[in-house]
Amino acid sequence: MTAYDHLMAHQRQTEALSKVAERLGWDQETMMPRGGAEQRSEEMAAMEGVLHARRTDPRIADWLAEVVPADEVAQAQIRHIRRSYDRATKVPGDLAQELARLTSVAQGIWAEARAADDVAAFLPTLSQVIDLKQQEAAALAQGGDLYDALIDDYEPGATAATLGAMFDRMRPRLVDLRAAVLAAPAPAPLHGHFGLEAQLRLARDLASTFGYDWGRGRLDMAVHPFSSGGGSDSRITTRxxxxxxxxxxxxxxxxxxxxxxxxxxxPDYALSPLGHGVSMGVHESQSRIYENQIGRSRGFTGWMFGQMQERFGDFGVASPQAFYAAVNRVQPGFIRTEADEVHYNLHIMMRFDLERALIQGDLAVDDLEAAWNDRFLADFGVAVDRPAHGMLQDVHWSVGLFGYFPTYTLGNVYAGCLNQAMRAAVPDLDEALARGDTSGATGWLRENLQRHGGLYEPREVVELACGFAPNEGPLLDYLETKFRSLYNL
Structure with a gap:
C-alpha cells in the first residue's frame, strides 16, 4: 500500500466512527429517554476520545510526509486530512473529551431551561461550556485571535474582521429597506388552527416535492430543527x-x-473528507436557497396555497397573492428561525457580536441576558418578553457552536449569488415552481454545487457555480427587488 492508500484507509474508519457519534447526537435529540442524558454524555465523551486518538495518530504525519497525490481528488483529500490533523494535534485529548461530555449534558439543561424560561438554571452550565471553548480556541489560535480559531472550524479562511466588514456593508441597506417596508401597510398575518398530524403530512409531501430521498432519510420531531448524517443516511427534523x-x-x-x-x-467520495459539505456557509446556502429563493417565491407559494386549501379548507387567506404576502410578511419578531428575510441577517449580526464578546472575555456570562435584551431592543425596537424568546431560543451555545452563527448570513450571501446564476441558467424556473416542480432548481444546484462535496474550497465552489466571486450585492439586490415590489414601495 502507498502512503495515500494508508491515509485513506485510516480516514475511512475515522469517518465511519464519526457517523456513529453523529447518530448518537441525533438519537439524543429525537428518541432518547430523558433519563439517558448522563449516560449519553459518557458515551459521547468515549466516542470523542476514540476519534481524537485517530485524528492525532502520529502515523498520519508520516504518511503525509510521504504522500504523492495523483490527481485533483487526491490533492483535495490530502488538504482536508492535513488540516484536520493540524487542528486536532493542537487540542489536548482530555479537553476534546470533556467538551463532548459537557455539551451533551448541556443540551438537555438548555432545553429544560428554555421550556421553563429559567435563565439562571442554564448560566452555570453555559459558563463551563464557554470556559472550555476558550481553552480550545487558545490551543488552536496559538497566540492569534480566539474567535477566528473557532470560526475556522465552520468556514475555513473566514475571519471576524472580514465577516464584520461584510456585516457593516450590509447593515445600512437592510436597515433602510426595513424602515421603508415597516412604514407601508402590512399584509394580514395567518390565523387559525392547523393540526399536528396534518402539518406533518404536509411537511413530508413538501420534502418529497423538493426531491428528498426517503430511501436514505427520515423525518422526526425536535425542539430545534436540524439535519444529521450524510452519504446513504441523512435525516431531518422539524417542529x-x-x-x-x-x-x-x-x-x-x-x-x-x-x-x-x-x-x-x-458517491465516490463516501466516507472520505470529500463526502460531506465543504463548510457551514456553503451548507447554509443550500438550506437558505431552498427555504427562501425557492420556497418563498411567488411561483412556489402560489402552488403551496392550493396545497393548504386541500389540507385545511378555508384557512382565512383569499388568494395566492394574499398567501404570498402572508408568507413574506415583514415584522420584527423575537425568533431567529421564524424571521423574515429582511430581519434575519440582523439577528445573526447581533449574535455574532455577543458571542465574539463572550469568547474574548469582554462580556461576562452573568451579563449576557441584559446585553441580549438591550441589543435586541436597540436593533429591533421591541423589548424581549421572555427568555425563551431571547437568549434561550437557540441551541447553538449549549452545544458549543461558537463561530457558527455568522455562517448563516454567509450562507444567505452565497445563496443570493447562486440564485442569480440559477435563474439565468433556468429561465422558466418561476413557471415550473408555480406547478410545484422544483426539479429545475434542485437539479441545477446538485450539478453545479452539491455533487462536489469537499472537492473545492468554500468560496471557490460558489464562484465555480456562479461564474463570479461571491459578494453580498446579489442578496441585497434580491431582497430590495422582492420586498419593494411586494410592499408597493
Missing part, C-alpha cells in the same frame, strides 16, 4: 406549532436543503 404552520413548513424545507446537499454528493 410543529399548531397556530403557526409556516414554522413547520419552512423548518422542513430548510433542513431538506441541508440534507439534500449531503445526499447529492458524488
Amino acid at each position: 410543529v406549532v399548531e397556530t403557526e404552520p409556516f414554522n413547520c413548513i419552512y423548518s422542513t424545507i430548510h433542513e431538506v436543503g441541508h440534507s439534500s446537499y449531503e445526499l447529492n454528493i458524488d
Whole structure:
C-alpha cells in the first residue's frame, strides 16, 4: 500500500466512527429517554476520545510526509486530512473529551431551561461550556485571535474582521429597506388552527416535492430543527406549532436543503473528507436557497396555497397573492428561525457580536441576558418578553457552536449569488415552481454545487457555480427587488 492508500484507509474508519457519534447526537435529540442524558454524555465523551486518538495518530504525519497525490481528488483529500490533523494535534485529548461530555449534558439543561424560561438554571452550565471553548480556541489560535480559531472550524479562511466588514456593508441597506417596508401597510398575518398530524403530512409531501430521498432519510420531531448524517443516511427534523404552520413548513424545507446537499454528493467520495459539505456557509446556502429563493417565491407559494386549501379548507387567506404576502410578511419578531428575510441577517449580526464578546472575555456570562435584551431592543425596537424568546431560543451555545452563527448570513450571501446564476441558467424556473416542480432548481444546484462535496474550497465552489466571486450585492439586490415590489414601495 502507498502512503495515500494508508491515509485513506485510516480516514475511512475515522469517518465511519464519526457517523456513529453523529447518530448518537441525533438519537439524543429525537428518541432518547430523558433519563439517558448522563449516560449519553459518557458515551459521547468515549466516542470523542476514540476519534481524537485517530485524528492525532502520529502515523498520519508520516504518511503525509510521504504522500504523492495523483490527481485533483487526491490533492483535495490530502488538504482536508492535513488540516484536520493540524487542528486536532493542537487540542489536548482530555479537553476534546470533556467538551463532548459537557455539551451533551448541556443540551438537555438548555432545553429544560428554555421550556421553563429559567435563565439562571442554564448560566452555570453555559459558563463551563464557554470556559472550555476558550481553552480550545487558545490551543488552536496559538497566540492569534480566539474567535477566528473557532470560526475556522465552520468556514475555513473566514475571519471576524472580514465577516464584520461584510456585516457593516450590509447593515445600512437592510436597515433602510426595513424602515421603508415597516412604514407601508402590512399584509394580514395567518390565523387559525392547523393540526399536528396534518402539518406533518404536509411537511413530508413538501420534502418529497423538493426531491428528498426517503430511501436514505427520515423525518422526526425536535425542539430545534436540524439535519444529521450524510452519504446513504441523512435525516431531518422539524417542529410543529399548531397556530403557526409556516414554522413547520419552512423548518422542513430548510433542513431538506441541508440534507439534500449531503445526499447529492458524488458517491465516490463516501466516507472520505470529500463526502460531506465543504463548510457551514456553503451548507447554509443550500438550506437558505431552498427555504427562501425557492420556497418563498411567488411561483412556489402560489402552488403551496392550493396545497393548504386541500389540507385545511378555508384557512382565512383569499388568494395566492394574499398567501404570498402572508408568507413574506415583514415584522420584527423575537425568533431567529421564524424571521423574515429582511430581519434575519440582523439577528445573526447581533449574535455574532455577543458571542465574539463572550469568547474574548469582554462580556461576562452573568451579563449576557441584559446585553441580549438591550441589543435586541436597540436593533429591533421591541423589548424581549421572555427568555425563551431571547437568549434561550437557540441551541447553538449549549452545544458549543461558537463561530457558527455568522455562517448563516454567509450562507444567505452565497445563496443570493447562486440564485442569480440559477435563474439565468433556468429561465422558466418561476413557471415550473408555480406547478410545484422544483426539479429545475434542485437539479441545477446538485450539478453545479452539491455533487462536489469537499472537492473545492468554500468560496471557490460558489464562484465555480456562479461564474463570479461571491459578494453580498446579489442578496441585497434580491431582497430590495422582492420586498419593494411586494410592499408597493
